[in-house]
Amino acid sequence: MAITRRQFIRRTGLATAGTVLGPSLFGSPFVRRAFADLGDRYLVVIFLDGGNDGQNTVVPVSNGGGSLRSDYEVYRRAGGGGLRLTPAQLGPTTIGNDPNTGAALALHPGLFGLKQLYDAGQLAVIQGCGYPEYSLSHEEARLIWQSGNPLRITPLSGTGWVGRHLAATYGASQIPGVCISDSIAAEFRQSTTSVLAIQELENFGFPWDGYGDDEAAKSAAFGALHANAAAGSQAAQVFIGNAGTATLNSTSNYPALHSDYENDRGAFSALYADIDRSVAYDLREVAKIIYGVNAGAPGVSARFFHLDNGGYDTHSDQGGATGQQYDLHRELGDSLKVFYDDLADMGAADKVLTVVWSEFSRRIQQNGSGTDHGSQGPMFVIGGPGALNGGVYGNHPNIAGADLENDGNTRYRQTAHAFRSTDFRDVFGTILKHWLNMTQPQILSNILIPDAAAGEYWNLTNGIDLDMGFLP
Amino acid sequence: MGDESSILSEGDARHLLRRAGFSATRKELQQAGIIGSTRGAAADRLLGYKVKPFKPPGNNQRKQHDNLLRNLLVTKIPVQEKLVLFWHDHFATGIAKLLASNFGLATKLMASQSKLLRTFAKGDMRAFVKAMGKDAAMLEFLDTVRNDKFIPNENYARELLELFTLGVYDSAGNENYTQADIVQIARAFTGWRYSRSGKPYLDEGQHDYASEYLAERGPKRIFETRGQIPGGADFDANGEGAAEIDTVVDIIFTHRDTDGRNTVARRTARRLLEFYVGPDPDLALIDAVVDDSGFDTSFDIRALVRAIFCQDAFYETGLPFGPGVTKSVKWPVDFAIGSMRLLGMKFAGSNKYVPGGSYSGAFTHMENMGQILLDPPSVFGWDWETAWLSSSTLLARYNFARDIVGSRGGGRFRPEKLIDFSLTDPAQIVDQVLDALDVGHNFSAADRLVCESYLTDDGSITPDLGNYQYVNKKIHGLFELVMKSPGYQVF
Numbered sequence: 001m002a003i004t005r006r007q008f009i010r011r012t013g014l015a016t017a018g019t020v021l022g023p024s025l026f027g028s029p030f031v032r033r034a035f036a037d038l039g040d041r042y043l044v045v046i047f048l049d050g051g052n053d054g055q056n057t058v059v060p061v062s063n064g065g066g067s068l069r070s071d072y073e074v075y076r077r078a079g080g081g082g083l084r085l086t087p088a089q090l091g092p093t094t095i096g097n098d099p100n101t102g103a104a105l106a107l108h109p110g111l112f113g114l115k116q117l118y119d120a121g122q123l124a125v126i127q128g129c130g131y132p133e134y135s136l137s138h139e140e141a142r143l144i145w146q147s148g149n150p151l152r153i154t155p156l157s158g159t160g161w162v163g164r165h166l167a168a169t170y171g172a173s174q175i176p177g178v179c180i181s182d183s184i185a186a187e188f189r190q191s192t193t194s195v196l197a198i199q200e201l202e203n204f205g206f207p208w209d210g211y212g213d214d215e216a217a218k219s220a221a222f223g224a225l226h227a228n229a230a231a232g233s234q235a236a237q238v239f240i241g242n243a244g245t246a247t248l249n250s251t252s253n254y255p256a257l258h259s260d261y262e263n264d265r266g267a268f269s270a271l272y273a274d275i276d277r278s279v280a281y282d283l284r285e286v287a288k289i290i291y292g293v294n295a296g297a298p299g300v301s302a303r304f305f306h307l308d309n310g311g312y313d314t315h316s317d318q319g320g321a322t323g324q325q326y327d328l329h330r331e332l333g334d335s336l337k338v339f340y341d342d343l344a345d346m347g348a349a350d351k352v353l354t355v356v357w358s359e360f361s362r363r364i365q366q367n368g369s370g371t372d373h374g375s376q377g378p379m380f381v382i383g384g385p386g387a388l389n390g391g392v393y394g395n396h397p398n399i400a401g402a403d404l405e406n407d408g409n410t411r412y413r414q415t416a417h418a419f420r421s422t423d424f425r426d427v428f429g430t431i432l433k434h435w436l437n438m439t440q441p442q443i444l445s446n447i448l449i450p451d452a453a454a455g456e457y458w459n460l461t462n463g464i465d466l467d468m469g470f471l472p
Numbered sequence: 473m474g475d476e477s478s479i480l481s482e483g484d485a486r487h488l489l490r491r492a493g494f495s496a497t498r499k500e501l502q503q504a505g506i507i508g509s510t511r512g513a514a515a516d517r518l519l520g521y522k523v524k525p526f527k528p529p530g531n532n533q534r535k536q537h538d539n540l541l542r543n544l545l546v547t548k549i550p551v552q553e554k555l556v557l558f559w560h561d562h563f564a565t566g567i568a569k570l571l572a573s574n575f576g577l578a579t580k581l582m583a584s585q586s587k588l589l590r591t592f593a594k595g596d597m598r599a600f601v602k603a604m605g606k607d608a609a610m611l612e613f614l615d616t617v618r619n620d621k622f623i624p625n626e627n628y629a630r631e632l633l634e635l636f637t638l639g640v641y642d643s644a645g646n647e648n649y650t651q652a653d654i655v656q657i658a659r660a661f662t663g664w665r666y667s668r669s670g671k672p673y674l675d676e677g678q679h680d681y682a683s684e685y686l687a688e689r690g691p692k693r694i695f696e697t698r699g700q701i702p703g704g705a706d707f708d709a710n711g712e713g714a715a716e717i718d719t720v721v722d723i724i725f726t727h728r729d730t731d732g733r734n735t736v737a738r739r740t741a742r743r744l745l746e747f748y749v750g751p752d753p754d755l756a757l758i759d760a761v762v763d764d765s766g767f768d769t770s771f772d773i774r775a776l777v778r779a780i781f782c783q784d785a786f787y788e789t790g791l792p793f794g795p796g797v798t799k800s801v802k803w804p805v806d807f808a809i810g811s812m813r814l815l816g817m818k819f820a821g822s823n824k825y826v827p828g829g830s831y832s833g834a835f836t837h838m839e840n841m842g843q844i845l846l847d848p849p850s851v852f853g854w855d856w857e858t859a860w861l862s863s864s865t866l867l868a869r870y871n872f873a874r875d876i877v878g879s880r881g882g883g884r885f886r887p888e889k890l891i892d893f894s895l896t897d898p899a900q901i902v903d904q905v906l907d908a909l910d911v912g913h914n915f916s917a918a919d920r921l922v923c924e925s926y927l928t929d930d931g932s933i934t935p936d937l938g939n940y941q942y943v944n945k946k947i948h949g950l951f952e953l954v955m956k957s958p959g960y961q962v963f
Contacts, residue, residue, distance in 0.1 A: 140572060156850070159849065175863055184864055194862040194863030194864055195862070195863075195864050196863060196864060196867075197864060206867075206870065207829075207867065207870050207871045207874040208874060208952070209829070209874050209877050209878045209948060209949065209952055211878075211880070211944045211945050211948060211949075212941065212944065212945030212946075212949075214945050214946070214949050217926055217929060217949075218926065218949055218952065218953055220926075221922050221923065221925070221926040221953050222953060222956060222957075224922040225919055225922055225953070225957045225958060225959075226957075226958060228916065228918050228919055228922070228958075229793075229958035229959075232793055233793070233794060233795045234793045234794065234795070234797055234799055235799075235858075236799040236800070236801055236857065236858060236962055237793045237799060237958055237962070239858045239861070240801075240858075240861060240958040240961050240962070241958055243858075243861055243862070243863065243866060244866060244956075244958060246863055247863040247866050247867060247870075250863060251867075
């Protein structure tokens with residue numbers, strides 16, 4: 001596909017916006033007002049790395065008015081790979097019906113935690129998410145989702161859709177985002193605001209050479225040099241003085257959130273530890289930060305979080321109601337259930353929205369004991385009971401043999417088709433519009449950019465829908 | 473008011489080396505031999521380097537990147553490499569897209585473009601722009617290879633005007649060209665392809681010939697309403713086919729702005745001043761360097777850069793922080809390479825890791841600091857100045873500094889080679905450390921006091937450089953502190 005560039009406005013003005021905010025940044029009324037406008041909200045992005053098999057994540061239990069279950073049986077019964085999920089196995093995790101065919105749907109048995117959230121109105125299942133001319137390369141597909149940029153529009157490359165939102169909303173020395181990782185997730189990349197990468201709050205510190213235990217003296221001197229700069233008369237000097245101070249403060253303020261949480265919420269902390277898997281531990285770090293920010297802990301202001309989990313590239317030994325994918329789903333579902341119970345207990349469930357995505361799905365036809373890279377897959381959006389319209393959104397992809405691509409992949413279907421697919425940008429866009437309070441023109445000019453000249457299906461054929469309905 | 477015959481002080485000479493290259497060590501200062509010579513002679517000396525085309529080897533992105541970075545560290549002609557960085561940003565081409573569209577040739581095409589950048593870095597800009605229009609990596613990156621007579625692709629034509637030559641607006645705020653000009657220029661580039669060996673050629677069958685498209689697309693004419701070219705100019709004046717893209721560039725280089733000044737000359741001068749001096753150069757300065765160099769007729773880049781190196785404004789950015797003093801933020805590559813050059817360090821192992829601390833590879837350090845060479849974030853290149861700095865990129869710089877000073881005990885950071893270990897006066901030690909890191913000019917008296925207090929724990933201890941524990945703790949610590957200081961983040 002030809003790539004056409006569109007006019008792109010550089011937001012250079014924002015890079016200096018932070019310089020007007022002094023070292024007492026976090027107490028600044030300007031910052032607080034920005035948060036108040038957001039309605040005191042948080043966003044958590046969870047990436048399932050490797051291509052989660054959507055065909056066994058949201059599964060047809062019946063045919064309804066179509067043939068989804070029969071088609072599922074054709075492919076997942078065959079081959080003897082043990083992937084087939086029976087109606088009996090799916091019984092405890094049934095959710096709503098497919099909007100298109102009316103087929104009864106169920107989550108993978110491992111997602112029992114999500115089923116509980118579904119029953120509480122806290123889960124939106126969005127089926128058939130993808131984009132036209134999908135990539136089946138892990139790296140390329142991942143970048144497409146992270147950048148929100150299926151057309152690889154040049155000015156957007158190198159930045160992420162969350163990052164562009166942050167750049168448009170926060171100043172240079174603010175720290176609105178934290179990645180529970182050792183690096184900044186591509187979704188959060190941009191050059192205007194600050195995003196922290198924290199693996200464990202307990203060990204998040206400023207990088208000092210440790211010889212002689214001289215950190216306190218160096219830290220004091222660092223603070224003094226930056227205070228001198230912040231009080232200076234030259235723009236770049238003041239900027240660096242403030243930004244360095246914010247950085248030093250965050251490394252000294254964030255670790256305390258760990259002990260505060262452990263002291264106050266040890267019972268919940270133990271629930272995450274019981275799961276003993278990385279999603280649980282990472283969500284516990286998020287919970288610690290939210291607990292701190294929500295309680296007004298000094299010097300912390302993060303609202304956006306990212307975590308990822310690997311292992312979804314199940315070419316072999318995927319398993320059915322037990323096995324590899326079961327373990328992964330169990331980890332995700334149980335962890336999110338504990339996370340939202342924790343949030344509810346601290347009175348913050350309605351303030352936190354979580355979106356779960358994977359770079360692609362997998363083929364309906366199994367290969368021996370696993371599955372190969374496939375096209376559209378489901379996304380999950382989780383929120384508090386008062387902040388989300390739970391339910392099933394989007395159509396299940398058509399898995400009837402006659403409708404598959406030559407390579408066995410489900411087709412990306414456009415507006416007029418009964419099996420219309422969901423452009424993943426509609427999901428991100430709905431979140432930007434209804435959770436982060438951006439206007440549609442802001443979103444479409446700066447954050448998720450359609451490009452009509454490139455034959456963009458999103459706006460020309462599918463119709464942009466940033467009001468999918470899962471958010472009030 | 474100084475000019476090309478002004479005599480360079482030691483401070484001026486250091487500033488010139490620091491800005492024209494990556495570092496101004498005592499040794500480099502000695503070798504350059506420019507203290508006491510005139511600004512003009514010093515500039516001639518630095519810019520008189522013999523062009524050394526360099527094609528970063530490596531058959532994957534990381535290897536190629538690492539080899540390029542290593543070249544910046546060991547090069548004997550940092551002045552060329554610094555200019556090449558400017559042009560790399562100017563003609564920003566990212567390997568990521570090449571890897572996606574032509575995986576097998578990507579590193580080879582980037583290597584060829586690297587050579588091209590070096591060949592023309594101080595040469596004739598008009599010839600440079602012509603060559604870049606046929607560069608295989610650029611043909612791929614800006615979709616000229618997808619530009620044909622049936623549906624001309626405007627991507628390269630747009631960037632040629634907007635980023636490589638004219639800019640969207642002139643100094644008076646008027647538009648330099650119209651969409652119609654872009655559409656026409658795209659016709660000139662229809663059919664340009666490159667062979668499997670990366671050699672450009674015109675596929676005549678895909679080229680837009682006027683005979684075929686005259687009725688619907690009109691004559692091959694641009695700037696009918698802009699550029700102060702009465703009636704516009706025809707880019708088939710030298711014949712159709714392969715000659716058109718050179719003719720287009722020749723026409724663009726005659727474009728004049730609202731003030732009647734050469735548009736390419738002014739914009740190029742502005743960008744080079746932003747690069748070598750700092751943000752927002754005023755128009756008088758821009759016109760001065762164009763007039764002094766004759767760049768608006770010669771398009772001789774070397775002459776233009778020489779004129780910049782003779783300006784008061786250039787040397788004034790080396791003054792201490794203060795009202796009216798422009799400061800420019802070091803690029804990540806300046807921070808990393810400059811530090812290692814100043815400290816006399818090398819990358820280690822085939823993975824080019826930075827010794828000490830986390831033992832991270834150079835690529836990881838650069839990625840975290842926000843600058844992967846050969847892969848700028850977009851055709852706009854990198855965002856300069858304070859856009860380089862966020863908490864995460866600052867932490868990446870701090871990590872780099874921490875790692876370097878942590879390479880002790882057989883490592884490569886050797887403070888005893890950088891400062892006089894017989895010193896006991898904290899003020900003198902601070903002076904020498906600041907001098908070794910070439911940052912004395914950015915440290916105020918108050919900043920120096922902070923450093924002295926650090927060395928003495930607020931006066932409670934006396935520096936003892938004969939004691940390895942003191943050195944490991946406080947001397948390593950002071951180097952680390954200075955590299956993390958605000959003053960060290962700017963030139």
